[in-house]
Amino acid sequence: MLDFSQNYFALFGLPMRYRVNGSLLAERYRVLQGTLHPDRFAAAGDREKRLSLQASAHVNQAYQTLRDPLERARYLVSLHLDGSADEKEATRDMGFLMEQMELREALSGVKDRPDPHIAVGDILDRLSGQADALVQGLEDLLDQPSAQDLEAARELVRKLQFVSKCRVEAEDLEAELDELS
Amino acid sequence: MSLLQISEPGQAAAPHQQRLAAGIDLGTTNSLVATVRSGTADTLPDHEGRHLLPSVVRFTEDAVIVGEEAKSAAADDPLSTVSSVKRLIGRGLNDIARLGARLPYEFAQEDTAVPRIRTRRGDVSPVEVSAEILEVLARRAESVLGGELSGVVITVPAYFDEVQRQATKDAARLAGLEVLRLLNEPTAAALAYGLDKDADGIHAVYDLGGGTFDISILHLRRGVFEVLATGGDSALGGDDLDRVVARWIMEQAGIEDDASHAVQRRLLGAACAAKEALSTADRVPLHLALPNGHRWEGELDRTTFDDLIDPLISKTVAACRRCLRDAGLRSAEVKDVVMVGGSTRVPRVRERVGELFGTVPLVDIDPDRVVAIGAALQADVLVGNKGADEMLLLDVIPLSLGLETMGGLVEKIVPRNTTIPVARAQEFTTFKDGQTAMSLHVLQGERELVSDCRSLARFELRGIPPMVAGAARILVSFEVDADGLLSVTAVEKSSGVKAQVEVKPSYGLTDAEIERMLRDSMANAGEDLEARRLREQQVEAHRAIEALRAALAADGDALLDASERRRVEDALVHLELTAGGEDPNAIKLATEELEKTCGFYVERRMNRGILAAMAGQKVEEFE
Secondary structure (H helix, E strand, C coil): CCCCCCCHHHHCCCCCCCCCCHHHHHHHHHHHHHHHCHHHHCCCCHHHHHHHHHHHHHHHHHHHHHHCHHHHHHHHHHHHCCCCCCCCCCCCCHHHHHHHHHHHHHHHCHHHCCCHHHHHHHHHHHHHHHHHHHHHHHHHHCCCCCHHHHHHHHHHHHHHHHHHHHHHHHHHHHHHHHHHC | CCCCCCCCCCCCCCHHHCCCEEEEECCCCEEEEEEEECCEEEECCCCCCCCCEECEEEECCCCEEECHHHHHHCCCCHHHEEECHHHCCCCCHHHHHHCCCCCCCCEECCCCCCCEEEECCEEECHHHHHHHHHHHHHHHHHHHHCCCCCEEEEEECCCCCHHHHHHHHHHHHHCCCCEEEEEEHHHHHHHHHHCCCCCCEEEEEEEECCCCEEEEEEEEECCEEEEEEEEEECCCCHHHHHHHHHHHHHHHHCCCCCCCHHHHHHHHHHHHHHHHHCCCCCEEEEEEECCCCCEEEEEEEHHHHHHHHHHHHHHHHHHHHHHHHHHCCCHHHCCEEEEECHHHHCHHHHHHHHHHHCCCCECCCCCCCHHHHHHHHHHHHHCCCCCCCCCEEECECCCCEEEEEHHHEEEEEECCCCECCEEEEEEECCCCCCCCCEEEEEEECCCCEHHHCEEEEEEEECCCCCCCCCCCCEEEEEEECCCCCEEEEEEECCCCCCCEEEECCCCCCCHHHHHHHHHHHHHHCCCCHHHHHHHHHHHHHHHHHHHHHHHHHHHHHHHCCHHHHHHHHHHHHHHHHHHCCCCHHHHHHHHHHHHHHCHHHHHHHHHHHHHHHHHCCHHHCCC
């Protein structure tokens, strides 16, 4: 039976660090689902179906977490801190916050621009750039992190959270524009 | 006790061991059944050689007629002839009114959430109408295959919500069918294509059927079909194209809006015929008998038609764009786009989809049959006729699931396009001091306001120990199975006192109602409920016995010591003896007993499977 207590990195046989080999992760995800997915137990007894459903959902959850840069960072930090990381705190980096506010303002003014599609595209590009830089920082910090590295990583996670949220809003806006056109 | 029976390469299982399974495409306009024979999947014709069964059911005083015959009676007997029932299934009367479609039926005004259509045979629900269609197709498959079906895969639009899925499953239950899986239509189509050719890469499936539209984007890699995102509109299809054309004809011919049901039917028929003709012709003449006794003659050309339908196609194109964005892809990254559904025969549809994806859409497999074929392939794998390594489908939920929070807002628990099966939990707390109950409202949809989402279920968690506001910790867990069906559990954790409630959203049709319908339909067919229950339990028991035998033969010696094996075999013998008897409850108990006894063995087998699968992987760990 699947060992639900092992951490997600161990589940996929990957080293516990932020930098993850994406294709290896995907390959092992497929291998695990190939064994555990409910389709493999469609004609089995109820108990087995139940087990397969739980195991398969667990693997999906693990994959989802490790695949997403923000989720992965949050998860890894909390593993290192024995689950005590609290990300409710917001960042206090004023420079970063100003930049975010400026982006949000730009976003809310997009519809009045002569070519709103291009304007949203520009904002999304800027957000991707920011996210990439933060992910790079996390990769450097979360290899074999010291207590100090972890503190620094938590700050980056908070920032990445901001950026991700803004990105979702920008994407929603882009979808809205598509629907209008 | 895995049931996956794997025969040696090149050596098919003996014919009597082959389980009979079928794939059913329950469509808005037409339905089909397909099955795999000698390794090839194909749709099955009726005794007159027709593959498509019109999804039309006519209820007369003394008979239920399904298919072509019912369809031809539709204009003369509009009120008792139900077509396009898929547009109604899993919807309430309010939804139906909101769809804007003027339906040529009369609905019974009852206090139930489920609409009932008034026919000469009495009031029928969409679930019952669908069950009639399913039954005809299942009988067709059984007569061709020469035996009872052990299970079916039924396809549903990817964009179908919870309620529509559950209603479809209810219809199958009513028709006495074992549902192996509800399969999303575009995924089924991808399966039919993907197994045909070596097609690793990103694919889009554009499925415009009679009444529903789906877009799915999949990543196919070595037999694994991973759906990246899906989207659509469960109330947009060929019917709507007919409707805009019918409206145009009405304007041209000066027909009033309040035309009778029969005139409306004729108009829709003429519109549909014109649409079909325009797939090859550039213009089509129109003749129509008017309500005032005169005849009207006109013409519709391709350009006018294209202009009429363009706004509808634009809606599908916008959905495609959103789906691409959800998948995190640009259209250029999509290798090809597969066309599914009769409405993709319309040249303008192909043209615009081709433009969007920058590629010529694939139409190699008959767009009417491709879904049923994919369903048959999946059914064949699920009943265990095929090796387990052949393929795997990883599908997603189309719409977000959430809970109502303060202020009429929706908190999303499982976002759309999450791979299923999925289990997610979130903690909530109490609002007032001493609060002992909490009411939970489960919703589906993308909007923020409760009023804009579909309500799936409401339930109350009681027995929370009195505490100050905010101290209780209520964990609400959502679980979505591989059919895309949801169950919700709530537990109060902080006190150690477990207040717990589990709901399966049930919409309109209660279990009791289904039971009653089941009794009615069997009474009509002269069948006996008890006999049926006994047979079902016996089938279930034999399935368990067979599976365990196969497992023991495969790895019983390796995984069990002598005393464990004796315990397992004792339970096996006990079930065999019980299953020979005539008490369905005793058989049920013995089957459960066997599963319980074998629990540890099942876990060991699963574990061994995982270890074996991962063993080949470890080497690369430190690349």
